Amino acid sequence: MKKAPTGILPILSVDRRSPLPLYRQIYEGYREAIVDRRLRAGERLPSTRSLATELGISRIPILGAFEQLLAEGYFESRVGAGTFVAHSLPDEAPLPDARSTSRSTAGRPGRRVLSEASAVLGDGITPEPWHGGWGAFRVSQPAVDHFPFQVWSALLARHSRNPTRSLLTYGDPMGHRPFREALAAYLRTSRAVRCEAEQIMVVSGSQQALELSARVLLDSRSPVWVEEPGYAGAKDVLTLAGARMVPVPVDDEGLDVSAGIERCPNARAVYVTPSHQYPLGGTLSASRRLQLLDWAQRSGAWILEDDYDSEYRYESLPVSALQGLDRDSRVIYIGTFSKVLFPALRIGYMVLPADLVPRFVRVRDAMDIFPPTLFQAALTDFLTEGHFARHLRKMRQLYRERRTTLVESLSKELGDTVRVLGAQAGMHLVAELPKRLRDRPLSERAAKEGIWAMPLSACYLEEASRQGLVLGYGGTEAARIPEAVRRLRKAFRTG
Template identity: 55%
Template sequence: MKFVPTSFFPPVALDLTKRIPMYRQLYEWFRDAIVSGQLRPGQRVPSTRALAAELNISRVPVLNAYEQLQAEGYLQTLVGSGTTISESVPDHATRPTTTARKSDVRPKSANRISRIGTEALSTPPQVWLDSLGPFRSSLPALEHFPNRIWSKLVSRHLSVPSRQLMAYGDPMGYMPFREAIAEYLGAARAVRCDPREVMVVTGSQQGLQLCAKVLFNPGDPIWMEDPGYPGAHQAFSSAGVRMIPIPVDHEGILVKEGLRRCPAANGAYLTPSHQYPTGSTMSASRRVEILQWAAKSGSWIIEDDYDSEFRFESRPIGALQGLDTRSSVIYLGTFSKVLFPALRLGYVVVPPRLVQAFSAVRDAADIFSSTLYQVVLTDFIREGHFARHLRRMRTLYMERRSVLVDAIHSQLGGMLEVIGAEAGMHLVALLPPGIDDRQVARQAAQDGISAMPLSMCQLTKQARGGLILGYGGTDTTEIQDGVRKLRASLDKLAK
């Protein structure tokens, strides 16, 4: 039997003003706690001496209560293990009673929840996220992460942790880490920034939420790529920002359509280097158009550069932020996809005039990110491990992408059309018109496949649905098997 330490024992409630004897109160408290599951089978209970001392009462009522509980089968005493909750509670104790507890009675006027909470309750379950099966989007190749090197770096700082490592941190982040990020972004992404303009966040999702709070008021309009990143939809919707869906094509967001639909929008959310989810890259002419619009209208551009490190057909495209001369672009990135999601570290590069506002809003949210991981990742970058890992992953993902594309063409060529396979860690497989991609995703989830439906990314209903197939965290053997299972799922729905 597994024993639970007595240090986790819940506080015992006694009312010394009642006429009910103390031993009886103790007996009833223990019985109710056992029946309700608050105390679990095998859990140790305090000794009579320890409980009496804790309650500041005589040991006699505790002894009497324990004896009664043992006699009725609620407690058991094992040699060398002390007194524990019985493995089997008496049958009569678990029988339902006809008297409703006060907590079960619904009040005449139920407590209300917010619009955000109501929308969350009405969202259908995303069963394709219930497992880490083949094709889970945004999942990197975790088995290839250099755990040994990472563990050594963690141990280096935990063996004798500094006061700075264990105390409160700067809402903007650990300065040496911000310096390393700024150096990396300048060299690899042509981002122009000073380390003081870099804010460390717990992933790009928090960066989006901060942008929504700092840059917009409820009701303000913002251009959103359609289809686009669902996490951005959630961040801006929860802040009450009015999302204006703007179509995308092979050159990125249609700026002229944005000007037609809402020329005075307060901002635009973009994934220009690798459009999520279609995979297109914003052309040079579109980049000039969107920057000219932002400069003329005084609007903000939020650039989400979520996986630009992985480009296979050509060299990585420079960031839109590097072309911005009016400080209109807020640049977001994350380490979740290039390292591992549980790291929960990302960054936001903000214009100088926004640094104080972002810092204050971040401080009110969760103060700062884990200093330990910031310190460790600083060493990981400075010592060259990060660059080496990126090179290995770029080669690995190129191979996995090629295997997936070939498998789809050979096994599902007449059923799926592949788009957006030139970069990143996922591709989109379009379904024939009229097929419900959410129904396909649900069936695939039952067959062990974690494929997100394309419609989850759409703000407006579009002619064709599809599946977002991640290949970063799926090896070549799993890819081949996953495509076969996906074919079986489609065949089931066709019957």
Template identity: 45%
Template sequence: MLPQANKSWYWSEKNLEFAFILNQFGVPMSRRLKNAQLQTLTLDSDGKVALHQQLFLALRQAILDGRLKPDTRLPSSRSLAADLNISRNTVLSAYDQLTAEGYLVSRIGAGSFVSDQLPDDLLQRKTDGAHPDLRERDIYLSKMAAPFKGKVLRPANRGLPFSPGLPALEVFPFDDWARLLARHWRRPAREYLVDNPIGGTKALREAVASHLGQTRAVRCHADQVIILSGSQQAIHLVVRAFAEPGDAIWMEEPGYPGIRDSILAAGATPVSIPVDEEGFSLALAREIAPDARLACISPSHQYPLGQTMSLARRLDLLKWAKEEGRFILEDDYDSEYRYAGRPLSSLQGLDDDNRVLYVGTMSKVMFSGLRVGYMVVPEDLVDVFLSLRRIIDNHSPAVPEAALADFINEGYLAAHVRRTRLLYEQRQKRLVTLLEDKLGDIVTVTGQESGMHLVAFLPPHIRDTEIERAAAESGMLVRALSGFYNLPTDQTGLILGFAGTREEEMPHLVDKLAAIIRARAK
């Protein structure tokens, strides 16, 4: 009910101010409190927020808006509870919280009053959602942080059709995965609950070492494997380990933006080396930046163009690292999926001088929400990378790692990769056919021998960034190829993931994409 005029607290000048607030509660059944901007807060018995918290927020807002002036006396908890038809304990809880946070003061024998010690700038705060201090100001940022000032992070949205790197989630054996998780959560080993080694669960490190040896010819033992929260964390650690501020670091052009960001975050200088049909060129790299400290490459499946680095160039790069005392970061992000010829050996498997740091991820073969990546480091650098990792987050979650070790050791991962390899090959063929049928006069596209995405090249006059934005508005995630270049380029195109897009959905999706492209090709 609304406050009544015959209540003793209601008649003083200060209490009249509070009466004005209470009169804005409106219809008794809705228990509403309107603020000065005519927005409505509701005390809802069925809401997710507790009634005492709703009342606290409503009264606090009235204080901040200036509708409840300093030194205003609030009604007794019993009176307000009766007026709002709520429990007295609810009002007491709200008052207690307001008092604890300094909005109210309690005076013995007199009641609760709005504090007269609130700063003027707090009382004058605007409530239209705008931040009061969003003004230009000079901020000193380190050389490592300055490159990211004002950078807008794109939302991932990797669950959308054509998302590069999105696996076929609908065929993942979740029943088996759930059973393995339940096995370890039902009776978890004590060491999984108390802590986890910095490098990851021993069982998973052993499983990954065995898996990589069989599938990628990686030469390592379990102690060289470090489990991380993803390949990006591994890239960050490698760059930080070898780059001094200002040092030149080679990366591929076009290349993975995450590598460039990690180089910038280390205060180093990314040096873009254009790739050709044989992949990364050491000769060109030495011409551009002969003193580079590190080479960051994806030799088995260049990202995003898809070339495979020739054997001759691999051996030359390993020779350079050995003779110059340098190191190589090998990003082997999706090489499990090869559709022509025998699986390629890793660069690390050819290394006879421990110069390669191998980086991989489970995001492509399983799902990105798992947040498991790994790196294989030379034996004499294990302690260095464990220490660097500990600075970031100490260790990863143990129980999911134990389940993942079983998933690998009991053959579920290998079986899943075999199934999805056949599925992805078929999906790639279907997408290529549709693109050629619908857009063959505009785009140039060919199937790739490996991976989970392909590139549809566009004529230079079509801006791929516009296509990317329009596709996102239509519920598709395609990446503009030009965004992966650091040097000026006229090359435009679209990076299209096919692995996670159902074949039966592709005709409709390609029709939508074709309409977007043709509208901008005129």
């Protein structure tokens, strides 16, 4: 039997001026020596008494460090023999990465295999220049400073002070039942959605609704129609799902269903924003709604209806949901409170065909079990006590004023240089540019002026057939809009 060597004193130092306790310095020093393989499996450690003498400190912090290392499995103790580096630890050090001199584990990576889908999206999130800050014309920015936070805080406090057991334990994968009942009543009366509480699944926003739908409805390489131009977030979800996206052009009547059938008659699904097309702002016409539903029934396709901000219309009453016309249960209706309340709330919902509920529940349970309950409870009261309806009326008036100011300012400052699209609804509009102007360089110059105008071309999968600026006005005060448009005009002149 190989004889264990005498206790080894590794290069170990302590700093009495460090805010880190002595026992922690000793613990981390030994752990790093073992991880770096400067101490190997089976090597004997010095006694705590000799180590205390060597370091010139009390035995107490050393005993604490050794006890922790024993508990975590780095050390092992043998009666009558002493303390050793655990035999169960690997003995060979990983080969260092020749491209890095870092002492961190990131400098010595092993083989790292990642999914092809994630590689398509790339690493991290690098904000485009037009997403560089909060301010004038940032898309999807609501007027959060006008939200009734005093009311909301009182509702949260009501449920937080003496919470029921149902708010603290594991919940229903579909969501908080009272909230779903209140939401079903709202959707039936205001959006003409055909639903019961049993069909509503609460999610963390429209992105999760799309992800769940992709997991349940699609296979790798399933063809899916997407609006062209359209919502980039939906395209990211479909990319991760491995779907094959089929861009279908959009015109003044919304999605061109005939073009979609010509391009891919057997698509598995279609992602559509019929009430307020994103980003051009049009409404899917009645004839095309019926044509889309008829195609879905004949082909067995699914319709993902994203109704992201339909509560805000300024020239007419809100347009009824496409789902309300569906007689074959082909539509998955998706909504969110991010635009009508505030984005950080992270509460959205989906109305599912009744026969799909069990499958969605099983997938949801595998993903994150159930949605957080406290905000749902507060939002239930917000709906049933009339606060939501009052807030919507107030915000419609506010956004109408901001929309009108923006349209007038664009006409005054830029005249015939731009053509306004989609100003009848929502929280943004499009300033279409003449073909001679490129929107991306213009957006980059505008960002230098503190104007966050998204280029329309960023919403295309294929080569953009239109150039324009997507201007959000929800989060910009009416009094600030004229000056912001003047700064935008400066970007036009410097191009």
